[in-house]
Amino acid sequence: MQALYYNRPRKLHLIDLPTLVPQPDEVIIKVAYCGICGTDLHILHEESPAAPQVILGHEFSGKVVTTGSAVHNFRAGNRVAVDPNNYCGACDYCRQGRVHFCRNIKPVGVFRNGGWAEYCAVPAGLVHAVPDNIELAWAALAEPISCILHGWDRIQPVLPQQRILILGAGLIGLLWGFILQKSGMTNLMLSEPLAIRREIAQKLKFSCFKPEQIHKQNTGANNGYDVIIDGSGNPNAIEQALNWLNPLGKFLFFGVCPQDSSINLKPFSIFQKEWTFYGSVINPFTFARALDMIALIQRPLADLGIAMFRLSEYEQALQTAREGRFTKVLFDIST
Numbered sequence: 001m002q003a004l005y006y007n008r009p010r011k012l013h014l015i016d017l018p019t020l021v022p023q024p025d026e027v028i029i030k031v032a033y034c035g036i037c038g039t040d041l042h043i044l045h046e047e048s049p050a051a052p053q054v055i056l057g058h059e060f061s062g063k064v065v066t067t068g069s070a071v072h073n074f075r076a077g078n079r080v081a082v083d084p085n086n087y088c089g090a091c092d093y094c095r096q097g098r099v100h101f102c103r104n105i106k107p108v109g110v111f112r113n114g115g116w117a118e119y120c121a122v123p124a125g126l127v128h129a130v131p132d133n134i135e136l137a138w139a140a141l142a143e144p145i146s147c148i149l150h151g152w153d154r155i156q157p158v159l160p161q162q163r164i165l166i167l168g169a170g171l172i173g174l175l176w177g178f179i180l181q182k183s184g185m186t187n188l189m190l191s192e193p194l195a196i197r198r199e200i201a202q203k204l205k206f207s208c209f210k211p212e213q214i215h216k217q218n219t220g221a222n223n224g225y226d227v228i229i230d231g232s233g234n235p236n237a238i239e240q241a242l243n244w245l246n247p248l249g250k251f252l253f254f255g256v257c258p259q260d261s262s263i264n265l266k267p268f269s270i271f272q273k274e275w276t277f278y279g280s281v282i283n284p285f286t287f288a289r290a291l292d293m294i295a296l297i298q299r300p301l302a303d304l305g306i307a308m309f310r311l312s313e314y315e316q317a318l319q320t321a322r323e324g325r326f327t328k329v330l331f332d333i334s335t
Helices: 038-044 142-154 171-182 195-203 211-217 235-244 267-273 287-297 311-323
Strands: 002-007 011-016 026-036 053-055 060-067 079-082 119-123 127-129 164-167 188-191 225-230 245-253 276-279 306-309 328-332
Touching: 002 311, 011 311, 026 079, 026 311, 038 311, 060 119, 079 142, 127 287, 142 171, 142 276, 142 287, 164 171, 164 235, 171 188, 171 195, 171 287, 188 211, 211 235, 225 235, 235 245, 245 267, 306 311, 311 328
Parallel strands: 164 188, 164 225, 225 245, 245 276, 306 328
Antiparallel strands: 002 011, 002 053, 026 060, 026 119, 026 328, 060 079, 079 127
């Protein structure tokens, strides 16, 4: 089978590997679609941890090829998506139900081989059946959508009339927008510096403006936003947006910034305005909900500005992902 194999630091090659044989608790999946995530780009730039040698790709879907002897809930031909986060179930955080802080987590596509390959071996407990009414390409987005749902849970309550700003109109920002609309939020805006992404967002009927325009619109007292969600992972964008946060406002750090990045923040502003800051990491118990949400929000992926590449085109795919001309890049490994 073909796979994109990463050797740290900064070495990625397309190689041939032997046919996979499942362990008793594993499912072998013929990968159909796998995303390039911002986290993958951070790993390739040595800005985020990963195994020294690994097949990346933690956002993927496909069809079951074969199963291990102990797997009885899947069979060949089943359409599936993968939750990459394999919690140990035994550490103190897992026993408290706070599995996203598992001390022994080794995510698929980060610390064990993932979906940038024709086939992937996955523990059956991480595999979810994909309903017939969901396209497999959309199912590959279940992982980021499940993370969004966790972030949305974190910042509750949010009232429908509150002003909400999403930083970034890449795919994450657009998915946030769809989910907030389905949740009854009507006072919603996106901030995006790239014209091509603003155009995509506007065609999807979102209010989307350049950061400079947002700044001009929010110069008066209490004329800012009650909730700001960062989907950019850009420290400069975050620092700028803090100027637009209303008193009693909530700020969600959702985008993944480089580990060593920082922002300037005045503690007095937190005190004076009673701001609340939230972090949001991965997707505890939200993956099944993500598949339900996809059934409500899916539409032609081309409308979302998603680009598709073959594995053999990985250099162009990664360059496209870095440039941001598209909202998202997926590897199409379906044939």
